[in-house]
Amino acid sequence: MNQSPPPPLPIAPTxxxxxxxxxxxxxxxxxxxxxxxxxxxxxLGVLLMRVVVVMDDIDTIVRxxxxxxxxxxxxxxxxxVGPTHDDVTVEAVSRAFNVRVVSSPPxxxxxxAHYRERCTAGHLRMALVxxxxxxxxxxxxxxxxxxxxxxxxxxxxxxxxxxxxxxxVARLKQSLGDERGHGFVSHAAYVKxxxxxxxxxxDCVVASFPDVAVGSYPKWLDPSYKTKxxxxxxxxxxxxxxxxxxxxxxxAGEPQRVD
Amino acid sequence: MNQSPPPPLPIAPTxxxxxxxxxxxxxxxxxxxxxxxxxxxxxLGVLLMRVVVVMDDIDTIVRxxxxxxxxxxxxxxxxxVGPTHDDVTVEAVSRAFNVRVVSSPPxxxxxxAHYRERCTAGHLRMALVxxxxxxxxxxxxxxxxxxxxxxxxxxxxxxxxxxxxxxxVARLKQSLGDERGHGFVSHAAYVKxxxxxxxxxxDCVVASFPDVAVGSYPKWLDPSYKTKxxxxxxxxxxxxxxxxxxxxxxxAGEPQRVD
Numbered sequence: 001m002n003q004s005p006p007p008p009l010p011i012a013p014t015x016x017x018x019x020x021x022x023x024x025x026x027x028x029x030x031x032x033x034x035x036x037x038x039x040x041x042x043x044l045g046v047l048l049m050r051v052v053v054v055m056d057d058i059d060t061i062v063r064x065x066x067x068x069x070x071x072x073x074x075x076x077x078x079x080x081v082g083p084t085h086d087d088v089t090v091e092a093v094s095r096a097f098n099v100r101v102v103s104s105p106p107x108x109x110x111x112x113a114h115y116r117e118r119c120t121a122g123h124l125r126m127a128l129v130x131x132x133x134x135x136x137x138x139x140x141x142x143x144x145x146x147x148x149x150x151x152x153x154x155x156x157x158x159x160x161x162x163x164x165x166x167x168x169v170a171r172l173k174q175s176l177g178d179e180r181g182h183g184f185v186s187h188a189a190y191v192k193x194x195x196x197x198x199x200x201x202x203d204c205v206v207a208s209f210p211d212v213a214v215g216s217y218p219k220w221l222d223p224s225y226k227t228k229x230x231x232x233x234x235x236x237x238x239x240x241x242x243x244x245x246x247x248x249x250x251x252a253g254e255p256q257r258v259d
Numbered sequence: 260m261n262q263s264p265p266p267p268l269p270i271a272p273t274x275x276x277x278x279x280x281x282x283x284x285x286x287x288x289x290x291x292x293x294x295x296x297x298x299x300x301x302x303l304g305v306l307l308m309r310v311v312v313v314m315d316d317i318d319t320i321v322r323x324x325x326x327x328x329x330x331x332x333x334x335x336x337x338x339x340v341g342p343t344h345d346d347v348t349v350e351a352v353s354r355a356f357n358v359r360v361v362s363s364p365p366x367x368x369x370x371x372a373h374y375r376e377r378c379t380a381g382h383l384r385m386a387l388v389x390x391x392x393x394x395x396x397x398x399x400x401x402x403x404x405x406x407x408x409x410x411x412x413x414x415x416x417x418x419x420x421x422x423x424x425x426x427x428v429a430r431l432k433q434s435l436g437d438e439r440g441h442g443f444v445s446h447a448a449y450v451k452x453x454x455x456x457x458x459x460x461x462d463c464v465v466a467s468f469p470d471v472a473v474g475s476y477p478k479w480l481d482p483s484y485k486t487k488x489x490x491x492x493x494x495x496x497x498x499x500x501x502x503x504x505x506x507x508x509x510x511a512g513e514p515q516r517v518d
Binding site: 019023024025026027029030031034035037038042048049050052054055056085086120121122123124125126157159184186194195197198199200202203206213214215217218220221230232 | 286294296298307310312342345374383443454456472479489
């Protein structure tokens with residue numbers, strides 16, 4: 001336990017999410033996109049550091065986009081990209097980066113082809129993008145995903161948000177290049193001891209493995225265990241060593257299981 | 260539609276939530292408390308304006324508690340109140356308000372009575388509070404809920420978080436006093452038109468009812484309707500008028516239903 005830890009891996013690329021929507025803050029709709037994105041970023045080795053949820057207020061969104069895009073390698077917005085009055089994300093991102101809102105000719109053409117004689121001015125609003133935005137597509141997802149520099153504009157509807165994930169993954173893998181292969185890994189031990197009893201054992205493994213994040217989560221109403229102890233990091237061998245050192249420190253009869 | 264709107268109600272008391280937890284940002288656990296709190300605050304007339312999710316980093320939490328507690332009438336933290344190394348909320352809130360962390364004698368006595376000879380230093384950490392904190396209890400919830408000035412320290416475990424809600428409601432009702440009776444109300448219309456087609460009708464009702472928040476939410480894969488249009492405000496009669504004006508503007512065959 002006294003051996004010095006290996007040199008740390010390069011600091012992970014970081015990310016933030018800005019969730020835009022009165023409907024989340026009023027409790028009308030349960031937020032469902034952050035967890036999906038978190039689980040997408042983790043194995044890529046991108047550290048999601050911050051999530052902010054704000055109302056459909058353009059000045060607030062402009063300020064958040066500016067701050068979050070500067071402070072993180074990637075920013076993902078969720079929501080506010082439809083055609084109606086409460087969809088202000090494209091305008092807010094444009095203002096945040098000091099560019100104009102323009103209609104994208106290829107997106108406008110796709111909308112006209114899709115809606116044909118039913119196509120309204122409202123539908124055509126879905127072709128608006130910040131001037132200079134990249135339109136990200138893959139072979140499977142033809143409708144473009146809008147990215148301006150490090151800021152992705154993702155839709156709030158969970159089914160549509162999920163359709164964009166392969167596009168994000170493809171682009172991030174490209175940009176991460178050599179840093180790939182350092183995705184986060186996670187292991188866990190499940191014990192019947194409670195957190196109060198575990199504290200000295202946790203303090204010990206935390207001190208011995210500064211490069212491994214140790215978390216403990218009480219479980220209610222589950223007869224098979226009382227606390228889940230998690231071990232997270234970018235070096236699988238170190239994470240497993242931390243878990244096994246913790247397991248070796250437990251009294252007889254523990255753990256209930258590991259994974 | 261050209262009558263002027265009634266004088267606006269007093270601006271709602273505002274609230275923010277600070278969710279503390281690596282486990283949410285890593286996607287290991289889905290956040291489940293914000294929607295519960297949002298639905299609790301809404302009928303009380305308290306406007307939830309902002310949610311921030313951060314890692315278990317004490318400096319970050321201190322900064323957020325300072326900013327959010329100043330900018331809103333109420334702040335609710337979720338998570339980080341257990342006995343282990345990653346539970347730093349009590350210390351962070353104490354630092355944010357420049358007070359010491361102290362052990363609460365009544366909470367310590369309750370812990371000793373509960374754990375008896377099994378009681379560890381770890382268990383006793385659950386009696387730590389910011390010096391000067393209020394310990395909120397009700398007849399039904401005997402274990403105190405910690406509040407420091409306008410900042411509530413709520414637990415992250417969803418089952419325990421929910422147990423605290425009646426305590427929050429009782430205290431907020433007390434403090435709101437005369438402002439009660441102005442809780443937010445919500446009505447909706449469900450239509451088969453899409454957002455692009457609805458845009459001019461929505462713009463019209465938005466312009467005519469500046470005191471009613473109008474939202475539109477596309478529904479995927481539901482044959483009974485395509486868009487849910489919501490009407491929210493603090494004056495039930497105005498909210499219903501807005502919904503009915505919108506419904507009257509729809510073409511034949513719409514809406515599919517209202518609520």
